[in-house]
Amino acid sequence: MKSTGGKKPQLAADKRYTKAKPAARRKPAAKRKRRAPARKRNPIVAFFRGILRWILRLLWWITWRVTAVVAVVVGLAVAYVYVSLPDVAHLLDGRARGSVTLLDRDGEVFAWRGDQFGGAVTAETVSRHLKNAVVATEDRRFYMHPGVDPIGIASAVRINLREGRGPLSGHGGSTITQQTAKLLCLGVEFDKDTWKDEATYIADCRRGSLGRKIKEAIYALAMEVKYTKDEILSVYLNRAYLGGGAYGAEAAAQRYFGKHAAQLNVAESAMLAGLLTAPSTLSPTSNLERSQNRASVVVQLMQEQGYLSASDAAVALANPAVLSAAAEAQAGGYFADWVMETAPDYFARDTTEDVIIKSTLDQRIQRAAEDALTFIFENKVRDGSKAQAAIIVMSADGAVRGMVGGRKTKVSGAFNRATQAKRQTGSAFKPFVYATALEMGYHYDSVIVDEPYCLNIPGSGRWCPENYTRKHYGRVTLAEALRQSLNVPAVKVSESVGRDLVRRVASDFGIESDLAAGPALALGASESTLLEMTGAYAGILNGGSSVTPYGLVELRLLGDDNPMIATTSGIGERVIQRAAAEELIYMMSRVVNGGTGARAALPGREAAGKTGTTQAARDAWFLGFTADYVAGVWMGYDDNTPLSGVTGGGLPAEIWKETMVRVHEGLPAKPLPMLRAKPKQQPVRQQRRKPRDNSIENLLNRLLGR
Template identity: 70%
Template sequence: MSDSSRGKKPLVADRRYSKKAAAKKKPAGKTKRRKATRTPRRGGIVGFFRFVIGWVLRLIWKIVWRTGVLVAIVLGLLVGYNYTSLPPVEKLLDGRARGSVTLLDRDGAVFAWRGDQYGGAVTADSVSPHLKNAVIATEDKRFYRHFGVSPRGIASAVRINLSEGRGPLSGHGGSTITQQTAKLLCLGREFDPAEWKSEKEYVADCRRGSVQRKAEEAIYALAMELKYSKNEILSIYLNRAYFGGGAYGAEAATQRYFGKPANAANPAEAAMLAGLLTAPSALAPTSDIERSQARAATVLRLMREQGYISAAQEQTFQDNPATLSEAAEKRAGGYFADWVMSDAPEFFTTTTADVVIRTTLDQRLQEAAEAGVKKVFDEKVRPGSKAQAAVVVMSADGAVRAMVGGRKTKVSGAFNRAVQAKRQTGSAFKPFVYAAALDLGYSPLDTVVDEPYCLNIPGSGEWCPRNYTNRFSGPVTVAEALRESLNIPAVKISEAVGRDLVRQVAAAFGLDSDLAAGPALALGASESTLLNMTGAYAGILNGGSAVKPYGLVELRMAGDDAPLMEATGGIQERVIQQQAAQQLVWMMEKVVSEGTGARAQFGGWQIAGKTGTTQAARDAWFVGFTADYVAGVWMGYDDNTPLTGVTGGGLPAEIWREVMIGVHDGLAPQPLPMMGPSGPSGEVLYDEGRPPPISGQGGAQNILNQVLNDIFGGGGGGGGGAPAPSGADR
C-alpha cells in the first residue's frame, strides 16, 4: 500500500471535482454573489434603511422639481399679469385719497394745513441725498441688491418676532421698500365706495398682514422690479409715504416741518423724516418733538453703521437734533385749526380737491393767549403739576380770535379742553340768573336777604345751600349779591323769577347743554364748554343778543376766487333787552373792580366778569370782557381731581389778566357799554363806574321784596350754614 501511494500528491478540496465540473460551479458562485448585492439581506438593517431613504429622496425630488416648475409657471403668469397692469410712474406719485385744507388767519396769512397735503412730485435723484440714504438705511439697507423680495430680511424678521414672543408674521414684517410701495399702492386697487364703506376701511384692508396678503405683495413687488428701475420705485415710495401731520410725500413733509424743500434737508432733518415712517402719527414732531428726536438719533446711528455719515457727523447731529422751524411752529394751528376743521362741513374737509378756509384767528392774540397760560403756570403752579387750563378769546360778535385747549400748545389732534370738555360752571353761571331778573324789570339795587335757607326737593329731601364763606350778610342789593358771589340770594332770585325762565335765558345765550332741573341750577350745577360760556358772555357784552361762536369766515376751492361758503356764526336773536344787558354789565364790572374778580384788573381798562369755582374746587373759571374782547379761562384736572388752593378769583383770573394784557397791547382803553340803575321815573341814580350804596333803594325793590317775602319769608342775617350744594362757589 505504501508503494502504491508513493509519488502521488496529497488529496485536497479543489481536486474533488473534475476541471469541467469546477468550471461549471464557478459561474454559479459568481451569480450567487451578484444576487446577494441586490438584496438587503447582505447589508442587514442598515442597508434596508439606506434603500428606503434613497427611494424616498428620489420620490421627493421628482415631486419637488415638477412642483417647482409648475409654481414657477404660475408665478410667472401672475407677475406678468401684474406687470401689464402697472401704469407709468408719473401716475403713481400722488396717491392722496382726499385733498389738502389750507387755513388762513383773519389777515389772509397761512397758519395751518390739514387734510392730505402734497407738496409736489420728487424723485430719488432730486431729494436731498441725506434723505434718500436715511430712508434706505432705516427701511431697506439691501434695496439696491435684492429683486424686490428679501428672503434674508423675512427670515430675520421671523426670528426677531419669535424671540419677542410674537407670531412669526406679527410685528416686524421684513418687507422691502418695493413691498412697502406695493402696499402703499394697495396692489393697484383704487378706493371704491361700493366696496369699502369708508377710506379708513380701505386703508385697513390695504394694510392687512396675512400670509396671503404678503404673498400678493411679493408678486406685485416682483412685477414692479421688472417694470420700473430701482430709483423709480424709490421715487414712488418717497411721494406716497405718509410722514404724519397730514403730509404725504417727502416734499410736503419737509415743507410742513422745516419750512424748506426736500432737496435741502440736512442729515438731522432727513433722519427725523425717515424715522417717522414707522409710526408717522405717533412720532410726528408737531405732536411730540422729543419723541421724534429720539427716533432720529436711532436713524443717525443706522446711517453711520452703513457708511452714509461719519461718526463725527453722527455725534454732531445727535447733539443738534432737528427742530420745527419757526414758521412751522406758528403754523401748527393747534387747537384752533382742529376746531375749525371739526366745525366745517364734512363734504369740504373730505373732498379730494384742495380747499382754502379763511378764519377769524388773530395770530398775535393767539401768541398772547399761549404766553399768558405759560407765564402763570411757570410762576404760580408747582413743577410737575398735571393741572390743565383752557382759554378762548373772541370778539363781541362771536368771532373766535384765539384758542388754547391745554398747556401743550404746539399740537394737532389733541384733546381740546376749550370745546370738548364739558364741566360744571359754578358761579360763572350766575349772570344769567340776574339777566332773567333784570329783563323782568328788577333793578341792581333791589334788596334780597342773605340768610340760612332750605328748600324741600321732592324725592331728595331738604336742600340747604350755603355761601362759600359759611357766613350770611342779611339784606343785600342784587348788585352786591353778584359782586360777592353769594349763593343764597342767587337761588332765591332764581326761584322768584322761575327756574324755567332762567333755563330759557341761559339756553338762548348758548348754554343749552342739559341744564339742571333743580334749584342748584342757579349755582352752576349744569355743565358747559368754555367756548359756549365765552360765547354766552359775548351776548351780554353786545347788548343782549345771542352769539354763535365761529371760526370759519369763508371756504373756497383752491384756485377759485368765489367762496362756496361763508361764515355761519355771529350775532343771533335778541335774548334780553339792551337796558337789562347794560345794567348786567354794570353789575359785572363791580365784580372785578370791587369784588371776587379783582385780580383780573389791568391797565386802566373797565372790565366786567365773573368768577366760578365748583364743589371741592374741581373746576375754576373766570370769564369776562372789556369793550373790545371777551375771554374765558377754565382750570382743572382732566380726571376731576380737586384743585388745591385755587378758586376762580385766583389763578384763572390771573391767567385771564396775563392773556388780556397781551391781547390789548397797543390799544387805548375804552369804556364798557354799561348803564347804572334807574329810579322809578327812569332817571339814572348812579353814574357809570360809581358803585351804589349797599343799602341803596331801586325802582323795583318793593316788587322784588314782596315776591321774595311771599315765597321765602323775611329774615335777618346770621351765622352758621348748611351743607354746600354742588356748585357752591365764590
C-alpha cells in the same frame, strides 16, 4: 558573372527602404515613465458611488424641470400683473381720504388734519439728498436687483435667526420695489363693502405671511418690468407715510420744515428717510431728539455708501434738522379739533378732497393762554396735583381767538374740557338773573333785603339758600349783591322776575344746556360748557345780542378760490336792551373792582367779570371781559373731586388775569361800554316791561301772599 570592380553590388531590397522614415529614438530608460499597475476597485464602494451618481442625475433632472416650470409660472404671473399695472401717474396719490389744512386769522398754517398730501413729486424733482438718503437707508442695492434681492433676503434671515426670531420675523429684506408693492396693496383698492374701515384695509395690506410675500415678489418683478427704477422710487416717495398725518415727501417737508421736498438739506433729508422705519414713533413733532438721533444714523449710512463726503456728513451731524415755527408751535390742538367738529363731516372727517379752512385763531393769543396756564400751575399749584383747567378767549362777536382744553396744551384728539365738559356753573350764572331783572326795568341800585329766606318746593320740601359766608347783610343794591356774590338776593330776584324768564334769557344768550327748573337755577345748579358760558358773556359785552361762538371763517377746496362755506360774525338777535347791558357791565366791573373777583383786576385797564364756585368746590370759574376780548376759565378735577382751597375768585381769577395781561400786551387801554353815572329815577322805557312797583320786596310779598 560580370565583374563589379571590387565593389559589392547593392541588393534590390536595399533600394526599397531608401525612403523609409528613420526609426524613432528611444528615450533613455531612466526617463521613461512607467505605467502604474491597475488597482482593483472595491465593489461595495463602486456600488454606492453608482447609486450616488444616479441620485444626483435624478435630482438634476427633477431640478431643472421644476425650475423651468416655476420660471414659466412666474413669468406668466408677472405678465398677468404687468398687464394690470396702470400708468405710473395714477399711483402717486393713493389716499382714501383727503386732507384739511387749517389757517389762522392771518392765513398762516397752524394745524393739519386727515391724510396730508402736499402734491406729487418725482425722484428727479426732490432733493438729491433725500433720494440718496432713502436708497441708503431702505435698499442700498436698489439700482442693481430686479425687484427682489436674494442677498438682502439671505442677510435678513441670518439676522433674524441670530436674534432668536423666526426666519421671516423681524427683518424682511424687502426692497424699495417690494415696499412700494405693499403700499399699493398689490393693486387692490379700498372698498367699503369689503373692509369695515380703512384701518382694516391697511392691516390686511400689511400682512406678512409666506403666501403674501410670494405675491409681493411677483408684483415687484412686474413693476420692475413696467416702470423704470426712478418711477418706482417716485411712487414710493409719494405714498410712504412719514408721520404727523403726512403722506409723501412733499407733505412731510411742508409739515415739519415748512419747505418743498426739493429744498431739503442733508440733515432734513436724513430725518425724513429715518422716519420710514417707524413714522409715528420717530415723528419729530412727537419726539424731536429721538428723530434727530435716527437721522444721524442715516447720515452715517450715506457717508459709508459714498453719497456724502466726510466733511458734508460732519456738517449735517453738527447741525441736525429742526422743526419749522408752525410745526414746533403745534398751536391750537384743541382749537383745531373743535373747528373740525363744527365743519360738515363731508368736508372734514370724511372728506376725500383736500380742504383749506381759514379760522379765527390768533396764534399770539393762543400762546398767551397756554403760557398763562403753565405759569399758574408751575408756580401756584402744588406739585402732583391732578387738577385740570380750560381757557377760552374770544371777541365780542363770538370769534374764538384761543382755546386751551387742558393742562397738556400740545395735543391733538384729546378730551377738550373747554367744549366737551359740562359742569355746574355756580355763581357765574348770576349775571343772567340780573340781566333779566334789568331788562324788566330794575336798576343796579334797586334794593333787595338779604335775610333768611326759605321756599317750599313741591316734592322736595323746604329749601333755604345760604350765602357763602353764612351771614346776611340786610338791604343791599343789586350791584352790591352781585359784587359780593350773595346767594339769597339772587334767588329772590330770580323768583320775582320768574324762573321761566331767567331760563329764556340765559338760553337766548347761548346757554343751550338743560337749565334747572327749581329755584336753585339762580345759583348755577345747571350744567354748561366753558364755550357756552364764554359766548354768553360775549353777548353781554356786545350790548345784549346773542352770540354763537365760531372758529371757521372760510372753507374751500384746494385750488379753488371760491369758498364753499363762510362765516363773518356770530352775533344773533338781541336778548336785552343796550341800556340794560350797560348797567349789567357796570355791576360786573364792581366784582373785579373790590369784589369777589378782585384778583382778576388788570393794571391800567377796565375789566368786568364774575366768579363761580359750585357746591363743595367741585368747579371753580371766572369769566369776564375788557373792551377788546372776553375770556373764560374753568378749573376742577375730571372725576369731580372737590378742589382744595380753590374758589372762582382764587386760581381761576389769577389764570384769567395772567391770560388777559398777555393778550393785551401792546394794545391801548379802552373803556368798557358801561354805565358811567347814576341814572335818575325815570319812568321805565316803553320797550321794557314795566312792573307794577319798582320795589322787588313788594313783588316778593305779592308772590308769597303777604
